[in-house]
Amino acid sequence: MTLNLMCPVCRESLTLQDKTWRCSNRHSYDQAKQGYVNLHVVQHKHSKSPGDTPEAVTARRRFLTAGFYQSLQQEIVAVLQQLNIQSAIDIGCGEGYYTQAMAEVIPDLIAVDIAKSAVQIAAKQDTQKQVVWVVGTGAILPVQDQSLQLCSSFFSPLPKVEMLRVLKSKGYLLVATPASLHLYAMREALFDQVKVHEPEKFISQLQPEFELIEQHLITDDLSLNQQQLKDLIAMTPYAWKAKADKRAVLEARDQFKIQAQFCLYLFGKVQ
Structure with missing residues (x-):
């Protein structure tokens, strides 16, 4: 494994010693x-x-471990397999659900998240030590200049300037965002007014430095029991944005059917 970590204070390279x-x-x-x-x-x-x-x-760990977003995880791996990526960073890795799948096809993989509790869980689950897990911020990616072939960000911020800095000249960016109708029924139950997601805005935000190569729409029909529904709410921003009374009514449901809808975008760094 080739390590490309950067000191966040002086920006010199880091090496692991004892x-x-x-x-x-x-x-x-x-x-x-x-x-x-x-x-x-x-x-x-x-x-x-x-x-x-x-x-x-x-809550997210329980929900994802139950396999509900597995179709997105599998699509991520399928896209990566066609690229033959050797080095990458997963930005906003959370507890590592998608990162761990990426590690099966990327030998040199760094994962970073600002939430210490999430990285602790991710590192503990990685019994084979396939990934370099880092508590850090996307605003200053702890990686050396032009050292990686790919950046990934799944439902996480897109630090454009930093991604351009750490990517090699022929680098890639893999982004997952909510598609237009993602969890629409749940949002209808939690809010008085609901707007559809606008995933296309990420394309315009990343241009002209990144060029869209391909995009995928993944749709899953989910049937959730009460605990799974509570976990889904708790792992989203809706947990603190929704009114308490509306959330209580929704969480009282024994069963809830909902559609998850994702956009997966592959971009190339423009030369």
């Missing part, structure tokens, strides 16, 4: 017992516990 990551300027970062490294330094933090709450992370 479970401590060190740079030439003697900045050091200990590797936690779960196997991750925290490169989210204090001067880059805007809150004490940034990112998803531990409750949201746990």
Whole structure:
């Protein structure tokens, strides 16, 4: 495995020595017992516990482990297999559901998330230590310039300037976003007014530096029991955006049928 980590303080390369990551300027970062490294330094933090709450992370882990978004996970792997990617970073990796599948086809894989609780779970689940797990921010990706072939971001921010910096000249970007009708029935139950998602806006935001190569629409009809419905709500921003009374009514349902709809985009870095 070729490692491309960058010191978040001085931007020099990091090397792993006796479970401590060190740079030439003697900045050091200990590797936690779960196997991750925290490169989210204090001067880059805007809150004490940034990112998803531990409750949201746990709910998402239960939901995804049940296999509900497996079709998207499989499509991600299928796209990667045709590209022969050797090095990549997964931005906003969460608890690692998609990252772990990527690791089966990408030998040099770094995963970063701002939520420490999510990275802890991801690293602990990675018993084969296939991925370099990092607590960090997409605003300053802890990776050296032009060192990777691919950036991925699934339902996470798209730090355009940083992605352009870390990608090689013939690099790729893989993005998953909610499609227009993603979880529409759930949003109808939680809010007085519902707008359809506009996934196409990501295409215009990324141009002209990234060129769209291909896109996929993945649709899944889900039948959820009460606990699975609660987990789905808890893992989304709707958990804190919705009115408490509407959420309580929805969570009282024993069964709930809903459609998940995703857009998966593959972009190429424009030369």
